[in-house]
Amino acid sequence: MRIPIRARRLGVALNLTPLIDIVFLLVIFFLVASHAARTESTEPVELPLASEVDDDQDQVPRRLVVTVTADQVLHVGGRIVTLDQVADLLAEANAEKQDSAYEVRIRGDRRVPFHAVEPLMIACAQAGITRIGYAVLPE
Amino acid sequence: MRVPSAHFHRQRDDSQAMTPLIDVVFLLLIFFVCASTDQVRESLLPTELSGGAIEASDSIPGPRPLGEAWVRVLSPNNTGVGLRIEVEGRLFSGPDRHRLLSTFLKTLAQTAPELPVILDIEPEVPLGEALATYDAARAADFQAIHFAIAAPTTSDTAPAAAR
Numbered sequence: 001m002r003i004p005i006r007a008r009r010l011g012v013a014l015n016l017t018p019l020i021d022i023v024f025l026l027v028i029f030f031l032v033a034s035h036a037a038r039t040e041s042t043e044p045v046e047l048p049l050a051s052e053v054d055d056d057q058d059q060v061p062r063r064l065v066v067t068v069t070a071d072q073v074l075h076v077g078g079r080i081v082t083l084d085q086v087a088d089l090l091a092e093a094n095a096e097k098q099d100s101a102y103e104v105r106i107r108g109d110r111r112v113p114f115h116a117v118e119p120l121m122i123a124c125a126q127a128g129i130t131r132i133g134y135a136v137l138p139e
Numbered sequence: 140m141r142v143p144s145a146h147f148h149r150q151r152d153d154s155q156a157m158t159p160l161i162d163v164v165f166l167l168l169i170f171f172v173c174a175s176t177d178q179v180r181e182s183l184l185p186t187e188l189s190g191g192a193i194e195a196s197d198s199i200p201g202p203r204p205l206g207e208a209w210v211r212v213l214s215p216n217n218t219g220v221g222l223r224i225e226v227e228g229r230l231f232s233g234p235d236r237h238r239l240l241s242t243f244l245k246t247l248a249q250t251a252p253e254l255p256v257i258l259d260i261e262p263e264v265p266l267g268e269a270l271a272t273y274d275a276a277r278a279a280d281f282q283a284i285h286f287a288i289a290a291p292t293t294s295d296t297a298p299a300a301a302r
Contacts (some may be wrong), residue, residue: 017157017159017160018159020160021159021160021163024163024164024167025163025167028167028171047181048184048266048267048270048271049267049271050182050184050270050271050274051274051278052184052274052277052278053182053183053184054182054183054184054185055182055183068266105183107181108266109266110265110266110267110270111265111266111267112265112266113262113263113264113265113266114260114261114262114263114264114265114266114269115262115263116266117266117269118260118262118286118288121186121188121286121288122288124188125188129188130187130188131185131187131188132185132186132188133183133184133185133186134183134184134186134270135181135182135183135184136181136182136183136184136270136274137181137182138182
């Protein structure tokens with residue numbers, strides 16, 4: 001009996017489907033991770049409303065995000081900090097910033113009294129950091 | 140004996156190769172659509188401070204100097220009066236105060252845009268109210284907007300942070 005010989009192609013056949021799966025997953029993972037690192041909005045606050053907002057937020061390569069919750073507690077990077085610690089961070093940032101712009105973003109709850117936020121502005125000015133911004137929701 | 144040809148198997152494998160990809164892509168698409176609906180994009184209200192020495196060289200005595208527009212944001216008092224905003228002797232209160240303030244500041248800015256605006260915000264005023272006032276001054280397009288802070292040694296206020 002004559003058995004037909006299977007005609008094989010020479011070389012290795014590459015299945016691209018798992019490769020595409022993994023690449024898709026990695027792209028989406030890095031998109032989400034970079035977005036989370038950029039916003040740092042871990043502590044939930046009720047932001048104030050404003051109309052004269054600046055939506056082009058990606059001009060500053062380095063920034064410090066300080067969150068002031070409704071109970072007047074300061075948070076930086078998910079940790080509870082004191083005003084002195086924030087002042088130290090600002091002094092370090094000012095020493096390292098050189099030519100690059102540095103921004104302090106204040107995410108304050110709209111109900112928090114102004115005297116809880118005012119020292120942050122004073123600390124920024126004293127540390128020589130002139131660019132600050134308030135996180136708001138557009139009206 | 141019938142030996143199956145390889146052609147049939149290969150054709151079936153090729154047609155099934157796209158199925159896991161489509162599954163994963165659809166799954167991720169649905170996940171991110173659901174996740175994005177729960178997230179509100181924050182905007183930024185920028186402020187440019189004057190660095191270094193932030194206090195005015197002299198404390199400001201009694202009457203306010205001419206050539207400055209002082210905007211005072213007053214916290215509620217014990218008599219039941221709510222938040223008020225005072226600008227050059229005019230008092231804005233009630234739920235419509237922000238719109239009235241904005242109209243007044245825009246009129247003022249059309250006359251003298253170079254007039255420095257100084258925001259004197261009482262300590263107990265909520266941040267939302269303070270930023271709404273600052274936002275109204277920005278919308279009026281004044282060239283310079285300052286925040287008044289309490290001087291460390293005296294009780295007087297002095298212009299500190301600038302737009």
